[in-house]
Amino acid sequence: MRKSTWTWSRIFTTILSLVVTGITIFPLVWMGLAGFKSQEEVLAAPLKFFPTVWHFENYTSILHDPLFQKAMGTTFLGAITFMILSVAVNAAAAYAFSRLEFSFKKFWWVYVMTTYFIPGFAITITSFVVVSKLGMLDKLAVLILPGVASAYSMFFIRQFYLNIPLALEEAALIDGANRFQIFTRIFLPMSLPPFVIIGIGAYLGYWNAFVWPVMTMTNENWFQIGQYIFNFRSGRVAEMHLLMASSFLAALPTVILFLIFQKYIVANLKMSGLK
Template identity: 65%
Template structure:
């Protein structure tokens, strides 16, 4: 009987290890390729490990002032973007979940419809709007246009709909207003959901390339993906530095996932129950 239970566990463990190796292989290759000479990265036949381990790619890119600036400005922008995304979408989600107002159904339908419009379809019109507003080459053009998200509103609204109505009714009886209820009851209960939405917003900002390329030319506002792209154009021979820069640019995201992994799992469980 014990043998029958052990064999499936061994098989599942082996599958889990295999899938983990497949998932981590690209990241491991990028990290190790950062220790290669620039001619080794794309050399044939393929070699996973370098002939001679070198740290010059990492030291050179870490000493690059433009790389440092791009990492800092992108990280700061991503944090602000994630915070504003949570504030705006959580407030809207609470309103749609708990408040009653005129044309609520029609407005919610209009919001949900935007989920089915590809971002590329409105890229040109969005660029024209921000140009006429004089927002080019500012942090505002990178942060403000993408804050409101129908997908995030929908996810949060579904969570708020499942919070017991009795909690809100008790708070209203005690004299609490809607803002007090939202900040005192709903926000503290929303931490797992906030982690999921916040990290999603952070990743969306961090990995953005097309929009920053269209709207930002100021070297002081260059985003990390714009910086890394220069290795595919002006600096195409420095592939080792590109690998080192890619590995370092992934580091903040990896750290965030390690810090919030417990809440990410909780959020995924919550989303599966709604």
């Protein structure tokens, strides 16, 4: 006898999953809707789910705020640069550690891996001293360069490279290719999966950073989006409808990016954390 595809337990599972997913997403929907409400309505009791009048001008006014535009622009620019540098620097090191033989290899390996065990907050303050002595304050470089070298990313890419068969490059070596050519022509084209994981992680890490930008960026024109939202929260919290609209807009690029790449992220979660 064939089981019917819609058993009670399956219906129950589906409904319960929908409810949990709905609750998880709800705060974001609530934020988006609040952005359409008027200042009086957004915190008025009793609550209404939908705005009585849809105030699209809340969103357009945020979009036209030059500080918001700059914050989104520089954060995006910084995040993309950070992402590219993170992948490039750590992939190059991963290749050297996984494939090349060189003097003091063991020493440098331990040296780099040690940094993995130094937690960021233990060095936040002294890193600030270092970058201020280097004259990097209030420049976009201060947000990008300090986080690029990452033992975690390097290790992650290295694990992937260790699984690439040696035969491929031995043939190329015999044909006279040098190590750089092997890296760029054989390894790089195969590296998309780890690069997507490390790249998205770097992008999100940059986009959601908060304390470091607050410490190192004092020029309003170079504020990052997290700082913009936080300043909005501190200075204009009475305008909750606009705070919600700007936060919703700030979340949007991340969410869209995530939805585009979620297949990779979800499929590789295990690879990233556990093995």
